[in-house]
Amino acid sequence: xxxxxxxxxxxxxxxxxxxxxxxxxxxxxxxxxxxxxxxxxxxxxxxxxxxxxxxxxxxxxxxxxxxxxxxxxxxxxxxxxxxxxxxxxxxxxxxxxxxxxxxxxxxxxxxxxxxxxxxxx
Amino acid sequence: xxxxxxxxxxxxxxxxxxxxxxxxxxxxxxxxxxxxxxxxxxxxxxxxxxxxxxxxxxxxxxxxxxxxxxxxxxxxxxxxxxxxxxxxxxxxxxxxxxxxxxxxxx
Numbered sequence: 001x002x003x004x005x006x007x008x009x010x011x012x013x014x015x016x017x018x019x020x021x022x023x024x025x026x027x028x029x030x031x032x033x034x035x036x037x038x039x040x041x042x043x044x045x046x047x048x049x050x051x052x053x054x055x056x057x058x059x060x061x062x063x064x065x066x067x068x069x070x071x072x073x074x075x076x077x078x079x080x081x082x083x084x085x086x087x088x089x090x091x092x093x094x095x096x097x098x099x100x101x102x103x104x105x106x107x108x109x110x111x112x113x114x115x116x117x118x119x120x121x
Numbered sequence: 122x123x124x125x126x127x128x129x130x131x132x133x134x135x136x137x138x139x140x141x142x143x144x145x146x147x148x149x150x151x152x153x154x155x156x157x158x159x160x161x162x163x164x165x166x167x168x169x170x171x172x173x174x175x176x177x178x179x180x181x182x183x184x185x186x187x188x189x190x191x192x193x194x195x196x197x198x199x200x201x202x203x204x205x206x207x208x209x210x211x212x213x214x215x216x217x218x219x220x221x222x223x224x225x226x227x
Contacts, residue, residue, distance in 0.1 A: 035216065044221040045156075045164065045207055050214075059214045062122060095163060105152030105170045107209070111163040 002026040004096050004112035011118045017084040020115045022096030029077035030054040033099035035108060036070060036081040038092040046092075050099065051079060086119045093117075123212035127219035133226055139195040141222045143208030146189060151210045153191040155184060158221075159204045167206075168193060200226050 007021040022034060035050040049060035051070045058070050069082045079096060094115045097108040125145040133139035143153060153171050156164040166175055168184035171191065181196045191210075195202055203226045208219040 037216075037218075044205075045158075045218050047216040047218055050216070061215060097164075102170060102173075105154070105211070107154040107166055107169040108156070108164075109166055109175065111165075113163055 002098065002110045004098060004110055006094075006096060006112040006115045009116040009118070011120065012086050014087055014119060014121055016086050016119075017082060018086060018090075018117055019080055019082040020094050020096075020117070022079045022081075022112055024077045024079070024098070027098075029072075030074050033106075034070075034072065034079040035097045035099055036068075036079075036094065037097065038094045039114075040089070040092040043092075045095075048081065048083075048094075053079065088119050091117060091119045122215075123210075123217050125208055125210060125217055125219045127206075127208060127222045129220070130223045130225065133195075133198045133224065135200060135226055136197055139198045139202070139224055139226075141193040141195075141206050141208075141224065143191040143193070143219050144189055145210065145217075148189050148191055148210065149187045151186075153184070153186050154209045155182075155193045156207045156209065157202075157204045158207065164207065195224075198224075198226055202226060 003025045005023045030053045033050050036048040047061050048064050051058050072079045096112045098110040100109040155168040157167045158164040167182045171186040172184045183194045185192050205221045207221045
């Protein structure tokens with residue numbers, strides 16, 4: 001069965017950086033793009049970016065450009081999301097999700113359970 | 122950049138039909154997916170490609186997309202359907218998400 005297992009909760013101080021991992025199992029990792037999204041407390045979902053798990057190409061959301069880096073290690077089927085210059089506004093649950101494509105579109109069919117990141121001095 | 126808009130909240134009585142809209146410029150020319158998120162849980166796709174239901178999603182969930190508006194319809198709404206719902210489309214290679222709609226079943 002498809003699973004996306006994310007790393008555990010993190011606490012960071014303002015100005016620090018953060019790296020969250022997402023380990024895939026139950027499918028061929030390089031066959032699917034991996035996305036990262038986040039959700040601040042009581043707020044909606046925000047899309048951060050995605051990575052082509054095969055070729056490594058990335059696309060980032062405009063609001064995160066220059067501050068987020070998404071990478072992957074195909075040898076261990078894991079994607080990573082690194083966010084720099086943290087502020088309290090980055091306190092959120094961070095999700096990874098698998099992209100699947102059908103004729104006409106792509107969507108996110110499996111999601112990790114989320115990683116809670118707290119930014120506090 | 123492309124944007125889509127959802128109403129913040131929708132209320133429906135049990136057994137009735139709930140409709141949640143998602144509006145954007147010529148959205149009908151784009152493919153729309155819908156995600157359900159219950160408190161403390163990860164989102165789950167309930168509709169993709171405007172009208173398709175993934176396996177395991179009840180038949181009471183349906184979707185449409187035409188003109189500037191995509192719609193998620195829940196027929197015979199149940200208490201378990203109370204959740205936040207997000208529409209999603211694409212703008213070139215970037216994901217575009219609506220702000221979410223809180224569905225209350227009362």
